[in-house]
Structure formats: structure tokens, C-alpha cells
Amino acid sequence: MSLDDTLTALGVKVSPNQRLDRLVYWRVGGPAERLLDISTVAQLQGVMALGEPMTVLGRGSNALVHDDGVPGLTLRLGGELCELNLISADRAWVGAGLGLTVLINRLDKLGLAGAEPFAGVPGTVGGAVVMNAGTTLGEAKDLVEAVEFVLPGGEVRQVPAEALRFAYRHAELPSGAILTRALLRLITEGVEARITQRKALLERRKATQPLDLPSCGSTFTNPPGDFAGRLIEAAGLKGAQIGGAQISPKHANFFVNTGDATAAQLAALIRLARREVLRQFGVLLTPEVRLIGPWPDDALSPDRPD
Ligand SMILES: Cc1cc2nc3c(=O)[nH]c(=O)nc-3n(C[C@H](O)[C@H](O)[C@H](O)COP(=O)(O)OP(=O)(O)OC[C@H]3O[C@@H](n4cnc5c(N)ncnc54)[C@H](O)[C@@H]3O)c2cc1C
Structure with a gap:
């Protein structure tokens, strides 16, 4: 039986080549090879028993989806998993x-x-x-x-x-x-x-957050005893922009999509902020956002050459 037939037999709704930029908060990223709508624990068990590569998404409000999309199975939970x-x-x-x-x-x-x-x-x-x-x-x-x-x-x-x-x-x-x-x-x-x-x-x-533009909330966790936003602002980066990705002029820990940002541009802006804050203040900021898709291990590393 093909993978799609097996998934259908499990009662799972499968959407091939499904755009994810419409589903995630940053509004960037390529398509899911297969987007699965899971509505019962039994379906989830069946899917997880297949041993296929898989990624689970919630609302994508803390997720940076790669521009090339997500291979394998991307799971969304609904039905009894929302009770x-x-x-x-x-x-x-x-x-x-x-x-x-x-x-x-x-x-x-x-x-x-x-x-x-x-x-x-x-x-x-x-x-x-x-x-x-x-x-x-x-x-x-x-x-x-x-x-x-x-x-x-x-x-x-x-x-x-x-x-x-x-x-x-x-x-x-x-x-x-x-x-x-x-x-x-x-x-x-x-x-x-x-x-x-x-x-x-x-x-x-x-009053304090740029809620009118797509973001993932805080891009970095706050280092002990300080605030990531304060450090990014002190590094002179408030308002800095790479393509359509911008460090919000309203709150420097919010990285926003001004309209046509790509995931690569957001990743480059994250690296820039880490590099500058490390160089100027000796603090290595920790990204709070989760990378989804085929990102290299050093995708957000301040050492990665642009
Ligand atoms: C405007 C805005 C404001 C925000 N403010 C805050 C805030 O004040 N405090 C805060 O903590 N966060 C904040 N966030 C970030 C985000 O909302 C939280 O991290 C939230 O908990 C992420 O939930 P999600 O369902 O969107 O997860 P996703 O972004 O979809 O996924 C995040 C990670 O969780 C994993 N995951 C999701 N569901 C499951 C599951 N069922 N089982 C296993 N793994 C799973 C994903 O694979 C991924 O690695 C904000 C985001 C935005 C856009």
C-alpha cells in the first residue's frame, strides 16, 4: 500500500504540497510535503508507528519554517485533541x-x-x-x-x-x-x-508590542538579569532590516515581517543581532524560536558567514 493509501486508511486527512506560510505567524516558509490533520489519539499512534520523518506544528507562533518547506509529514492536531x-x-x-x-x-x-x-x-x-x-x-x-x-x-x-x-x-x-x-x-x-x-x-x-505585523513574539529568551530587547537596542539595531525582515522599531526583541520577508532573511537578522550583541556586550543571546524544516545546525549561529 502507498503511504497516502495507508494514511487514508487511518482516517487521516492528507493535503499534499500545502503552503505553510499561510498557517504560521511569521507568514514565511515553503510548503509541507504532506500536511496531516490528526483528529484522534488512535490516528496519531498509527501515523507515528509508520516511522516516517515528521514534524508537529501548533499555531506556528514560535516557528521559523524553512523557505524550501518541510519534507515528510507535517502534523496538525484537531478533533478530540482540542477537547x-x-x-x-x-x-x-x-x-x-x-x-x-x-x-x-x-x-x-x-x-x-x-x-x-x-x-x-x-x-x-x-x-x-x-x-x-x-x-x-x-x-x-x-x-x-x-x-x-x-x-x-x-x-x-x-x-x-x-x-x-x-x-x-x-x-x-x-x-x-x-x-x-x-x-x-x-x-x-x-x-x-x-x-x-x-x-x-x-x-x-x-501598548509595547508590534502586534500589527507578523512576528513570533520574543525572538530571544532574556539572558539572566537582563532583557534581550534592551541589549539589541543598545547595540544600535532597533529598526535594522534585511530585505523584508526588520527588528521592530517598537520592541527590539520582536523581529517582524514587513510584507515580503523570507525565512532566510529572518535567520540572517537573528544572526546579525546575536553577532552584534556578542561583540559589543559579550552576551550570546539564545533564540526562543524553533526552526522547522531542513535548516543546517548552524543556521542561527553568529559565526555562520552570510
Ligand atoms: C505576537 C506573539 C506574542 C507572543 N508572546 C509570547 C509570550 O508572551 N510568552 C511566550 O512564552 N511565548 C510567546 N509567544 C510565542 C509562542 O506563542 C509560544 O511559544 C507558544 O507556546 C507556541 O505555541 P504554538 O502552538 O504556536 O507552537 P509552534 O510555534 O507551532 O511550535 C513550537 C514548537 O513546539 C513544538 N510543538 C507544538 N505542538 C507540539 C505537540 N503537541 N507536541 C510536541 N511538540 C509540539 C513544535 O514542533 C515546535 O518545535 C508569542 C508569539 C507571538 C506571535
Whole structure:
């Protein structure tokens, strides 16, 4: 049986040669060789048992997709992998494909809180756990109690949050594992106060971040005791541009697509910022964005010749 026939027999929707620039926040990158819409854990198990090269995307809000696209299988999670199931008054299993804004809205309707750390973070639950995403109101590790994932080969496993060794914008999943859902600890008391905090945070973000242009949010993590944006600005790079890729004049840790940027131009701008901040201040910035597709290991290295 051909690969496409096998995938169809699994009930998976397959879209060949599918544009990814329309799906990811930076609006750059080439096509997925095969884009798969996965709607059940059983489908995911079947696909992962095939042993094909695969990449999973959430909302692509932290993803730099290569201009040549993504070979193999690119997976998107939908259906039961976007469900929210309350198991007690203050705990819910939440699908990895569920959008964070939808999660917050669903909790509001249930009179629950707890997901405030994700206010204004445009990813999915899966992307947020993998990135330990967060804001000044907290991060994923504050509310995740356990996770479920599928391993390459198709085995489903549940582990407590401690197994992920959460750190700043970092979690450790077994190599190649795809997260299917997370058990979240929710809050039943003081919900109104938390909504007020969340709204205030969203207002601050609107005032300080270039939300009108495609970006991936913060391009770099903040080095200990400092801010990546402050260092990039001090290096004289605010507003610097390579082709259509620009270091935002509004917030120097946001690298924006002014309209016709390519992934190569964004990567070159990231290298430029790393090189200059290292040369001027001796600090090597760590990219927060994830590279998707056939990037070389040194794609974002400050030493890579342009
Ligand atoms: C305007 C803007 C503001 C932002 N603000 C913030 C912020 O305040 N705080 C913050 O932390 N981040 C912020 N981000 C970055 C981004 O939203 C987060 O990192 C988010 O958690 C990424 O989720 P995603 O679903 O889009 O993941 P993607 O970008 O699609 O993927 C990110 C990585 O996670 C992997 N992944 C995704 N889903 C799964 C899964 N189910 N199983 C295994 N691996 C998976 C992908 O393969 C990739 O390596 C911002 C981004 C934008 C565009």
C-alpha cells in the first residue's frame, strides 16, 4: 500500500504540497510535503508507528519554517485533541491542539481561572507546554500537573509534570514525542481579580508590542538579569532590516515581517543581532524560536558567514 493509501486508511486527512506560510505567524516558509490533520489519539499512534520523518506544528507562533518547506509529514492536531474535559471542580484534561485563547475563553464561561499566564500568547496547549510558555503572570509549569504523549512507534504514555523538567521557556519531552493532552490545575476562587489582571496585561502588551505585523513574539529568551530587547537596542539595531525582515522599531526583541520577508532573511537578522550583541556586550543571546524544516545546525549561529 502507498503511504497516502495507508494514511487514508487511518482516517487521516492528507493535503499534499500545502503552503505553510499561510498557517504560521511569521507568514514565511515553503510548503509541507504532506500536511496531516490528526483528529484522534488512535490516528496519531498509527501515523507515528509508520516511522516516517515528521514534524508537529501548533499555531506556528514560535516557528521559523524553512523557505524550501518541510519534507515528510507535517502534523496538525484537531478533533478530540482540542477537547477540554473537566475531571473535578478544579482540574481538566485539555487537548494539545486547543488554542490558548480558546482555552481562556472556555474557562471564563465555566467561571474558572488559572490560564492567565497565557494571556496574549497565541499558541496551542501543546506548544505552550513544550515551550513552557508564559508571561509576567506565570508560565505553563504553574498549571500543568501531568501530560500525555505518543512516542515514535505509537506507544501512549502519561507522566507527571516533574518528568518534563520545566525551565525558563524549556521542557523535556522524550525525543520525537508528540503531546496529546495536558492535565491542568484550575482556580475556582478569586476568578474576577484574575480576569482583571489578565486584561491589564493585554493592554500593556498592546501598548509595547508590534502586534500589527507578523512576528513570533520574543525572538530571544532574556539572558539572566537582563532583557534581550534592551541589549539589541543598545547595540544600535532597533529598526535594522534585511530585505523584508526588520527588528521592530517598537520592541527590539520582536523581529517582524514587513510584507515580503523570507525565512532566510529572518535567520540572517537573528544572526546579525546575536553577532552584534556578542561583540559589543559579550552576551550570546539564545533564540526562543524553533526552526522547522531542513535548516543546517548552524543556521542561527553568529559565526555562520552570510
Ligand atoms: C505576537 C506573539 C506574542 C507572543 N508572546 C509570547 C509570550 O508572551 N510568552 C511566550 O512564552 N511565548 C510567546 N509567544 C510565542 C509562542 O506563542 C509560544 O511559544 C507558544 O507556546 C507556541 O505555541 P504554538 O502552538 O504556536 O507552537 P509552534 O510555534 O507551532 O511550535 C513550537 C514548537 O513546539 C513544538 N510543538 C507544538 N505542538 C507540539 C505537540 N503537541 N507536541 C510536541 N511538540 C509540539 C513544535 O514542533 C515546535 O518545535 C508569542 C508569539 C507571538 C506571535
